[in-house]
Amino acid sequence: MTHANAFPLNAWYAAAWGHEIAHELAPRTICDKDVVLYRRSDGQVTALEDACWHRLLPLSMGRLEGDQVICGYHGLVFNSAGRCTYMPAQKTINPSACVRSYPVAERHRLVWIWPGDPALADPAKIPDFHWNDGTEWVGEGGTFYSLKCDYRLVIDNLMDLTHETYVHAGSIGDEAITSTPFDVTHTERTATVTRWMKNIEPPPFWAKQLDRRGEHVDRWQIIYFQAPSTVVGDVGVAVTGTGAPEGDRSQGVNGAFLAAITPETDKSCHYFWNFVRTFRTDDEQLTRDINKAHVNEGKGVYDQDHTVLEAQQIAIDRNPRMPFYNLNIDAGALWARKLIDGMLADEHGPQPHVPSQAAE
Amino acid sequence: MAEQLEWRSAKLIRTRDLTRDIRLFEIEPSGDFVVPKAGSHINVTVQIGSRPDVRSYSIVGPCTDGMYRIAVKLLGDSRGGSAYMWSLAPGAHLTISTPGNHFDLGRNRPEYLLLAGGIGITPIFTMALALAEIEADFRVLYACRSREDMALAEELRERIGDRLQMFVDEDGQRVDLDAEIARLVPGGELYVCGPIGMLEAAKRAWQQSGRPVEQLRFETFGNSGRFASQPFRVNIPRLNLVVDVPQNQTMLDALETAGIAMISDCRRGECGLCALHILDVDGIVDHRDVFFNDEEKAANAKLCTCVSRVAGGSITIDTADRAA
Numbered sequence: 001m002t003h004a005n006a007f008p009l010n011a012w013y014a015a016a017w018g019h020e021i022a023h024e025l026a027p028r029t030i031c032d033k034d035v036v037l038y039r040r041s042d043g044q045v046t047a048l049e050d051a052c053w054h055r056l057l058p059l060s061m062g063r064l065e066g067d068q069v070i071c072g073y074h075g076l077v078f079n080s081a082g083r084c085t086y087m088p089a090q091k092t093i094n095p096s097a098c099v100r101s102y103p104v105a106e107r108h109r110l111v112w113i114w115p116g117d118p119a120l121a122d123p124a125k126i127p128d129f130h131w132n133d134g135t136e137w138v139g140e141g142g143t144f145y146s147l148k149c150d151y152r153l154v155i156d157n158l159m160d161l162t163h164e165t166y167v168h169a170g171s172i173g174d175e176a177i178t179s180t181p182f183d184v185t186h187t188e189r190t191a192t193v194t195r196w197m198k199n200i201e202p203p204p205f206w207a208k209q210l211d212r213r214g215e216h217v218d219r220w221q222i223i224y225f226q227a228p229s230t231v232v233g234d235v236g237v238a239v240t241g242t243g244a245p246e247g248d249r250s251q252g253v254n255g256a257f258l259a260a261i262t263p264e265t266d267k268s269c270h271y272f273w274n275f276v277r278t279f280r281t282d283d284e285q286l287t288r289d290i291n292k293a294h295v296n297e298g299k300g301v302y303d304q305d306h307t308v309l310e311a312q313q314i315a316i317d318r319n320p321r322m323p324f325y326n327l328n329i330d331a332g333a334l335w336a337r338k339l340i341d342g343m344l345a346d347e348h349g350p351q352p353h354v355p356s357q358a359a360e
Numbered sequence: 361m362a363e364q365l366e367w368r369s370a371k372l373i374r375t376r377d378l379t380r381d382i383r384l385f386e387i388e389p390s391g392d393f394v395v396p397k398a399g400s401h402i403n404v405t406v407q408i409g410s411r412p413d414v415r416s417y418s419i420v421g422p423c424t425d426g427m428y429r430i431a432v433k434l435l436g437d438s439r440g441g442s443a444y445m446w447s448l449a450p451g452a453h454l455t456i457s458t459p460g461n462h463f464d465l466g467r468n469r470p471e472y473l474l475l476a477g478g479i480g481i482t483p484i485f486t487m488a489l490a491l492a493e494i495e496a497d498f499r500v501l502y503a504c505r506s507r508e509d510m511a512l513a514e515e516l517r518e519r520i521g522d523r524l525q526m527f528v529d530e531d532g533q534r535v536d537l538d539a540e541i542a543r544l545v546p547g548g549e550l551y552v553c554g555p556i557g558m559l560e561a562a563k564r565a566w567q568q569s570g571r572p573v574e575q576l577r578f579e580t581f582g583n584s585g586r587f588a589s590q591p592f593r594v595n596i597p598r599l600n601l602v603v604d605v606p607q608n609q610t611m612l613d614a615l616e617t618a619g620i621a622m623i624s625d626c627r628r629g630e631c632g633l634c635a636l637h638i639l640d641v642d643g644i645v646d647h648r649d650v651f652f653n654d655e656e657k658a659a660n661a662k663l664c665t666c667v668s669r670v671a672g673g674s675i676t677i678d679t680a681d682r683a684a
Contacts, residue, residue: 081466083574091653094630095578096462103467118467119397119494 009116014260027060049100141274149313151269159332193332399463408440421486463579477554587671629667643673
């Protein structure tokens with residue numbers, strides 16, 4: 001937790017929802033890098049370093065003219081490749097003058113940027129986030145910009161749903177989650193936590209979606225992590241005994257929580273979230289209701305997480321005991337962190353392992 | 361886009377002569393190795409007589425084995441940097457910077473035309489290999505004085521085959537810049553590293569082609585001119601001073617050594633901050649900067665003192681000094 005390299009740079013990170021980026025300058029901080037985004041006249045998105053080459057004023061304080069950015073201080077002009085195309089009061093352009101231009105790709109309704117070595121930016125490495133495409137799965141999410149915690153705390157949160165029982169009691173929380181064992185598997189870049197809670201009473205949220213009064217259900221949570229920071233949770237319930245654990249989910253309802261978590265700094269992140277479903281996909285009111293169930297002026301389930309995560313970061317900063325202790329329930333989170341550490345080692349060489357320690 | 365440069369102690373591991381006057385240096389830095397990108401250079405502390413100075417040398421890459429490679433041409437009229445480098449034997453200790461890059465390759469261009477003249481092949485060589493690696497569309501035009509001067513040509517031919525085209529001056533072969541630029545697809549970029557005459561010709565041809573100015577990329581260390589470096593005299597009537605600029609020193613350094621207050625930044629003829637007014641000249645002003653355009657250079661109203669010189673005589677200039 002304390003080492004300097006908290007996040008890999010050679011990765012695609014969500015920087016904005018596609019609909020948020022228009023033909024105007026939109027600043028973001030991604031992996032400690034100040035970036036300005038805008039949509040060009042050809043519909044593509046550009047991401048430039050948000051600091052003028054000359055005197056470092058954020059270019060986002062300037063303006064667009066065509067597809068070029070004009071610095072709001074002395075009028076230097078940069079094209080979408082970051083090259084300076086105009087300098088005031090001289091007849092030539094300094095050949096060194098440029099700002100960084102970051103590789104950008106738009107996919108799954110999000111704008112992704114690659115803050116590391118541009119030569120390695122292969123669009124094939126964009127996380128699989130197809131659940132967010134708005135086609136087979138339906139839902140409208142949002143973003144917690146500048147959530148004040150290390151992005152890995154959000155991953156911890158999503159990779160261990162035991163917390164639902166305590167943080168989200170009354171909606172999706174249930175004692176069955178804490179009493180049911182789970183499996184964790186992994187590949188080189190992914191980790192999967194699978195938990196089946198069979199023959200239980202559905203918690204309130206799912207009972208309402210399933211609408212089969214009195215029936216017991218088999219409930220599943222299959223959480224799929226892709227390094228460094230996307231999480232997709234395949235969740236749902238089906239009437240007990242109808243074959244869901246064996247693959248037949250026809251007597252159930254299926255949703256997926258989606259999280260693309262982008263480091264902003266080493267202690268803050270942008271959390272792009274959505275909850276999508278394959279049931280009642282035409283029901284726009286349900287889409288709005290589910291959105292509101294997640295974020296609703298402090299009362300939604302993600303608002304509850306938000307409160308916990310920021311409080312946790314404050315506590316981490318105030319306590320010398322680092323890192324914290326780990327439990328059996330953290331196996332999914334630890335696999336996720338191990339994969340992140342592997343990416344960091346690829347970039348910086350192996351990082352020293354710091355085991356949990358007792359307080360001094 | 362400025363990298364943070366850090367200085368490191370380093371050791372010269374071995375040298376290899378690529379031609380009669382171009383030597384390859386393999387240098388191992390201490391500490392973390394920063395892998396250089398195509399177009400990068402490192403700065404090297406050199407000793408010129410009794411004073412330390414800094415020179416920038418393009419990296420001959422790719423350097424993926426923890427060793428920086430630079431190629432240094434021994435210049436007869438050098439300011440002393442190349443002579444110092446050539447005096448080093450393997451095992452010598454050096455102070456070098458981490459790589460910096462003022463000459464990076466643009467991404468996703470439809471075509472790249474790389475033009476090298478003489479020792480200017482060093483960054484172009486590395487760029488060509490990088491472009492070959494990503495299977496980009498590119499060509500290299502490499503001009504040298506004679507066949508004996510073709511440093512790195514064989515290595516490059518092995519790696520990129522027909523994408524390399526050689527032009528040997530003594531065989532009467534010349535690059536037809538207008539035709540080559542015309543062949544380049546729209547949106548294609550031209551990268552030039554070579555003597556100032558080549559660069560100026562490329563700039564003129566590019567301008568005439570009407571292509572966007574930012575798609576012509578070049579790097580200059582301001583150390584080549586139309587004339588060999590010679591000593592010259594600077595008269596400054598305002599200060600009632602005469603300063604002699606030796607062959608191995610820049611005018612800016614000579615003025616500062618004489619106690620004249622100057623401002624400067626890039627020291628390679630790009631920013632224009634060190635420029636002074638020319639009152640009179642006896643001889644020819646050898647403008648070696650890229651700050652002034654052709655018309656400004658022809659007008660001879662000012663010169664960039666960090667790189668420009670006078671061939672065959674003296675110059676009378678004015679400074680910014682005023683009475684309090």
